[in-house]
Amino acid sequence: MTSSAELKDFEASKTMRNVMGQYFKELTDPARPKKIAWCTSVGPAELLRGMGFEVYFPENHGAMLGATRMATDLIPLANAHGFSPDICSYLTSDIGSYLKGESPLNKMKLPGPPKADVLVYNTNQCRDVKDWFEFYGREWNVPCIGVHTPRAIGDVSDTILTDVANQIEALIPTLEEVSGQKFDMDKFKEVIALSKQCTVLWKGVLDAAANVPSPISFFDGTIQMGPAVVLRGAQSAIDYYEILLAELNDRIKNGIGAVEGEKYRIHWEGMPIWGKLKSLALQFIELQTAVVSSTYCNSWVFEALDPTEPFKSMARAYCELFICRSDEPKEAYLERMIEKYKVDGVFYHNAKTCPNNSNSSYNMPQRMQKKTGKPYVIVDGDLNDLRLYSEEQTRTNIEAFVEQLSQS
């Protein structure tokens, strides 16, 4: 049986490729005037940008290594170097890439990732990001500093916010020393305001999927989120999402869905499987099933950002994230998503090397099904390490799950 499924790309994507291409070009230009700060994907990017750094996000590079499937050859190099196959496969892919001197950026005729002048992490997502950055800190003998956010947060209390805000502020002396520039509060507030604008627009993009049929899928979202991750706080991200949002509104007006003949709607919980994005997207299209929402793409929505209270609001935005919360607020969040996006069932990706962003291990799927009546399926896989992924089992699981939805 041959598939006639087709992906519907956005006109705007050409602009996005240019925006991202320009970002990488500036970042890897040896003649750039700015210092380079590496930042975790939900790290204090606004502060770094506000202090005049070019900001590089190695998790984005990890995702590229996964999507290009270069990770498959590179992870074993990091394993042999002492980084276990059981830990974050972004980390092992990226360190493997560094050890071998090969990067997806080379295919864009760019040198590999830029060497850091300073590495800045936030442990709100996991400890692995800190270990990852410390490897490079040792390699290059550059400062590796960060924010230690509590994890499994229930109520985002004032005690936590004060502590995290103080930690963010305490990064400034080292950053001043590295950049050679004094901290400028007005500039910082300006970046916070730009980042907030980006968040509002990016949230608008994701919210568009609440329409029936959904004009955008989770798989589109994992590509379209690039500027929201790496260019938040910069004008170019805002300009891009205005273009994309206009196209989405056109699709909504004309009843154009990302999935032709959309019959069922699914929430994707957990990390993407980067090396299988296309084949999974096509399988869901064949099954007339739209993956309309995810907590993953929503991880770059920072609604709390407020330029009038820059440190505290940044602390709140980065502590409120799904990934660093306890199960109770996570479940309340999922319930809201299921209702808002009119979801028929939930797909839990149990990413073997990312327990911090896998939510199927502590009985949550069973509890959620009891609460919402929505069925679930759990698929074992990984974000980057395809040795942990079974193509046939995954295809059968998805097909069987959609069969089950069709009975309802």
Place this chain on the structure above:
Amino acid sequence: MTGEQTDTMQYYCGIDIGASSAKLAIIDSDHQLVAKAIGRSGIDYAKTAEQLLTELVEKESIDRSKIVKSFSTGYGRDNVPWADGKMTEIACHGKGAFFHFKERMTIIDIGAQDSKVIHLNETGKRDNFKMNRKCAAGTGAFIEEIAYRLALDVSELNALAEKSTNEVSLGSFCTVFAATEVLAKIRAGVDVTDIVRGAFNSVVKRIVEMDRVEGMLVMTGGVVANNPFLAKLIGLAFGTEAHIAPNAQYNGAFGAALFAAEQAR
């Protein structure tokens, strides 16, 4: 093949091309199984399917043109050119088992390379399902590996396990490590019957940790069809009787045939 074919006789066919073997079932208008065949899945699923069907209709003197609908299932479900539709093996095992036992049930299907737990409510609607992790433990592949290590034919295992008088435990999750444990038992002079029983117990443990059993326990697939004692052990572990579905190895193909009949209505 039972009974005479009449001009009005209609048949429905289901084919389940699994990781190891392909099973074919033909049912009549009353949904009774009238013919079945099994062969190795091989490397050309389309050819295997054609060969199985051609040989079976010839052997049973069934007029192929009277097979009005066919459904495929299993790993090779996309590779059967003459199939009118396909369903996953999860749906087909559910369909087949519910035909025999019309009540709320948990079906455990142990195949060559995967195991599935399927929950059906009292109307036969699926509430949930689960497949094993990316691992051969708790599947037919594990049993085959142990038979190989013990230089036995898989057909001998059931009788040996039943004769066991001592509980032997294999603690490892992993098929390869469990096989290594078997080597240690051989070296220690443990009776082969007890080692086989230990291997069966290992499968039981992998199954029990997959999911819960709610309602009646029905077992399907080639592993329990050939090793009913293993089904008994699984039932004991869950504290309930394990019912082996009639023609358990063909249950997926039978379910596919039922789907074919349903579509023809």
